[in-house]
Amino acid sequence: MKRQIILDTETTGLYPDQGDRLIEFAGVEMIDRRFTGNNLHLYVNPERDIAEEAVAVHGITLDKLTEMNAPLFARVGGQIADFLRDAELVIHNAPFDVGFLNMEFGRMGLPSITNVAANVVDTLKMAREMYPGQKNSLDALCTRLDVDRSKRVLHGALIDCELLGEVYLAMTRNQFSLVDELMGTSDSSILSADGQRSAPLVGHPPLLVVAPSADDMAAHEAYLTDLDKIVEGACVWRGTGRHEGAEHTS
CATH class of the missing domain: 1.10.287 (Helix Hairpins)
Incomplete structure (x- = not known):
């Protein structure tokens, strides 16, 4: 069983080493390339102002966080670390999100992402290798891979995770198509010469194995x-x- 977390964050700015903080976390769980519905979505009070440039991207203001009584990261950091534990993290531009999580975990004395998660897959790096010289933003990949992003008006961690999950599955489909097919077994099967049926195969008619005369x-x-x-x-x-x-x- 392979557990993956599609992960995204929103922040007060771009620089975790210069005082910027995390304000939204989202993680969407997949097991064996199937969404489970076991997701984690949290808003966080950053204890500081949010840059106007950042608000223009994600639309989250300090007033909104105050109205929803968003908790401090210190109250939810352990919950986030537990959710990520031993999973493979799938992140678009991973160094950005990992940098903020490591900063926030470090403030609490928690281990870094390297010690919490099994490993990290950077879909931006994957996309640059697959589509060199092309735009590889999440929006561009959605367009290229026919992923519907009509519900996305502003950047938001949860909607971005959902879109990234679809993009990741599309980008890796050729690697796993046969496995996916076999895992979705129905009532088709292999029929041997003596009439015995083996494990079923989805989407295929029965195969007859004939011994030479x-x-x-x-x-x-x-x-x-x-x-x-x-x-x-x-x-x-x-x-x-x-x-x-x-x-x-x-």
Whole structure:
């Protein structure tokens, strides 16, 4: 079972080493490439002003956080660390979010992301390798990969996680398509010559395995004999085990 957390944060600014703080955290859980609904979404009181440039991006003001009685990070940091523990984190521009989480965890004396999570996948790095020379923002990837972002007006950690999850699945679909197909098994199966059914395969008609007849085996042996004459010895097919296995089957 592979547990992944699609993760995003919103902050007061760009620089965790210069006093900027985290104001929103979202994590969307996937297990074996399927969304589980076990998500974590929190707003956080940053104990400082929020830069106007940041508000223009995510729309979160200090007044809004005060109205919703958002907790200090010190109250929810342990909950976030527990949620992330031993998971693979999928983040777009991972150094940014990891930098803020490490700063906030450090304030509480908690371990860094490296010690909390199993590892980190940076989808921005992946995208730059897959689509060199192209725009690889989350919006650009949604457009390129046909991910619907019509509900996204401003940047928000939760909606961005949901979009990034779809983008990540689309970017990695070729790697996992066969696994996904086999995991979604239905009632199709492999049928052997004796009528026994094995584990089902989704989306495929039953496959019939037919043993060669005596005439087939005789023709095969004659062909190998001709090859022996050509190479003036035993042809390579007699040493692979395939021919001996075929004779044993008959």
